[in-house]
Amino acid sequence: MRFTTIGAAIVDIVVARVRPVLGAKQDVDHIGLYAGGGAVNAALNMAALGGEVSIHACVGRDLEGGLIRDLLQRHHVRADIPDHTLPTGKSVVMVDESGAARAYAQRGASAWVGEQGFQGLDQADVVYVTGLSLKSQAWLEQALSSMETPTFRLVVTPGARQLSHPQALEGLWKRADLLCVNASEAARLCDESVPDADAVSVEAAESLARKLVRRPGQHVLVTLGAAGAVFFDGAQECFHAARPVTAVSTIGAGDAFASTFVHAWALGDSAQNALARATDSAAGIVQVIPANRAGLLRKL
Template sequence: GGKGANQAVAAARLGARTALLARVGEDGHGRLLLDSLRSAGVDPSGVLEGGAPTGVALITVDPSGDNSIVVSPGANARLTPADVRESAALLRAARVVSAQLEIPLETVAEVVRNLPSGTRFVLNPSPPRPLPAEVLAACDPLIVNEHEARVILGADAGAEPEDWARGLLAMGPRSVVVTLGAEGALVYDGSGAARVASVKVDAVDTTGAGDAFTAALAWKLGAGAALTEAAGYAARVGAAAVTRAGAQESYPTAEEVEQL
């Protein structure tokens, strides 16, 4: 479904009220995606149609459950700043807005410019690339894995998650979360670092686990949780997701998370 759709579905599965701002093609893949969103309880009114074929991804999974993904962005690349401005009502209704970089960076920047006062902005910079200062300054948190951290920081990234978190925070975000797979996550907001643990599971397929983490964290923040608490819960949701094959079909309900 793409990262945005995955995150919307994962949050809805947990019980969040979610909507997606995106673009799909006027084709079978687009209709399939819209049906998937509706069946998960996601508001699809912000999903625009046309301009290019629906984006697609080829995903391979090795015997250990790790994945490799090749993406053809298609209509994702046609989501414009004007589309964001015309969807201001969706932003006004949101407590938390979560974005990623499968859409143009200038479109993400326009989201930041149109955030209502008091709305929290969460960014997973994937696929990773250098970020403008205005986008970094809005992130609370910036969520990265090791690869994303190293790409953004460059040659001076350092060797440890604490190094990456400090380096990224120095670039301007309000807080940083470094996801560490089976090891949980590291939360850093300038007042110090906190590690949150995951739960031990047998991984079947890691596809979409990062999106499950981001969605759960955003949902918990919207419900009023502190960042460290939200990250701890998100690590459990990510762990639950890797125990099943696929992306959206692997996402747990809140009840299933509690049973871990």
């Protein structure tokens, strides 16, 4: 099965066990340099699951971009990643003692994915779209519109910028065979009040999933954080509870869940089994510091 991921390739500088103390300087338990970004996290996960994976992303002509390319090559991910004059995107991720993460991002080259087109999409069985800038989204829609009859299944997991402009997202949303969002994002797209994902009931998530369907045959996955996830196939809902674990870091949990679900779903697994596999994957990733299992890019 051939998968293509599209989206951000960035460097995550993860600072772990940040404590709420006063002062200009404090000791922390860990600082590490990792590859990150939705497209990278999904590509690495799908490759580890046995998929034949390629990625469309964009990095700078710098050390960090070279490190990302080398890591993807080591993990057998074919990278269509042009160099850009802007630096490789970076994110400083602060993880507190509960595992909750807060990120501070400089998008850099990652905002220019698709500037040179999206060659080879027609060779994929599944095209998995992660968060994009609005200009990258427009370039992707243009590429999709130019294709006569795409044979791949399109999965869309929108990012914050797309969710902030739902009218701009509408075209890609309608095209999607599977839309993946968390419960808060689903509420925002449905123009409803936006609670924390963990606070949304299963029944409310099922209702949101039904409202998100834009065409016959479209499927929707709504994650509920620590409460689990709901999958709607256009006819019926399927719920799976989360596996209780102690979180070390929540970064990358959504990417792990969605990409594992998509891998199983694309291979024809049942919704319940796909949700179970995705649940195990997310439970594993929250028990490690980085957003994926590829290890350190480089020790600081």
